[in-house]
Amino acid sequence: MSKGRRRSRLSTGHTTAYLARAGYEVVTVGLGRKPVTSIGGLRIQPDLALDELRPEDSSLLILPGADLWDATDGLAPFARAARAFLDAGVPVAAICGATAGLAREGLLDERAHTSVSPYYLAGATDDAGGERYVEADAVTDGGLAVAEELARPAGLTAAWWQVLGAVLPEPLPVAGIARVMGITRQSVQRIADLLVERGLAEYRANPAHRRAKLLAPTEEGRAAVARIGPGHAAFAGRLAAAMGETEPAEAVRLMERLSEVLDRLGTPSPAEP
Known part of the structure; x- marks a missing residue:
């Protein structure tokens, strides 16, 4: 604000x-x-x-x-x-x-x-x-961007971190990254182009589809994600301590259950409310 x-x-x-x-x-x-x-x-x-x-x-x-x-x-x-x-x-x-x-x-x-x-x-x-009311140039309340704070010391944004994280295990086409992240292909394409431009990722040939190139992290990209690790682990530890032993596991179980149900339901048809 x-x-x-x-x-x-x-x-x-x-x-x-x-x-x-x-x-x-x-x-x-x-x-x-x-x-x-x-x-x-x-x-x-x-x-x-x-x-x-x-x-x-x-x-x-x-x-x-x-x-x-x-x-x-x-x-x-x-x-x-x-x-x-x-x-x-x-x-x-x-x-x-x-x-x-x-x-x-x-x-x-x-x-x-x-x-x-x-x-x-x-x-x-x-x-x-x-x-x-607070007398200040800008005020936030309830909108702390934890991911942005964790990513910033590594020279990344939360969005860059997410895309790089999606391709750490294996290179993926932009459409595949979009499916993993649950966002539009156009949004991923823009981020992917920026990562390549900054040397954090590279496009590789896709043997399964000539036009849909694969995005893969460079060594510099992997190093940037690795730099987030200690801060991420420390924050996760504080979060787990604040929530107790059982709540984090229950939250993960519910998210996995939700993902399973959504996958089973598939995409709603245009006729559905």
Whole structure:
């Protein structure tokens, strides 16, 4: 959550540029698919309509600031979408006026947050969570990115780590990595290209499919993943100590059971709700 009207547009630009550089696919969303023109005259063609957006396909939802957050309730559907994302465990970042949208939806009542100023939120909303306001440039609450913190000392992002981890046992095509990770092939392709560009992975010929090359880690890529090991092990130890002896094993059992059931059910048909 970011504050400052002057910074709101720049915050979004810097954030999306960083995410794209880190291998994430940035998708723009509108109420519909018609082009949207910003107050600065920037014309954007949404990639998706809001009703097509799914938390399970996303890593982060960013809500930029806009005068419409205060002028009308036209952007309220995006705040309702933010609730669905948070309920699904997907982080939400709100900037400037979007913080008021989240406050009206009741999403800041129990969360630490910031905005343009406490007076702005009090004036724009019935801010029931006003006592949780923090005077800071940015505030997070409940969204600690553990994987990012573990990967950063090795010069990786969580997404790079995941893709490299998927091909440590054996080289895989991009489509195979996507199936293992449960994300889109396009997202994996972007990360794979970045890993190859940085010398952390390489493409190899695929004897089973001439066009679908295999991705394999280089020695440098394996070394980067190995550097994460000690921190990962230490964190896992702290987590196990905090949860006790039986809860981690039960969590693993439930996840394995869920994976087994999902594999058996397969992909739902378009006709299914």
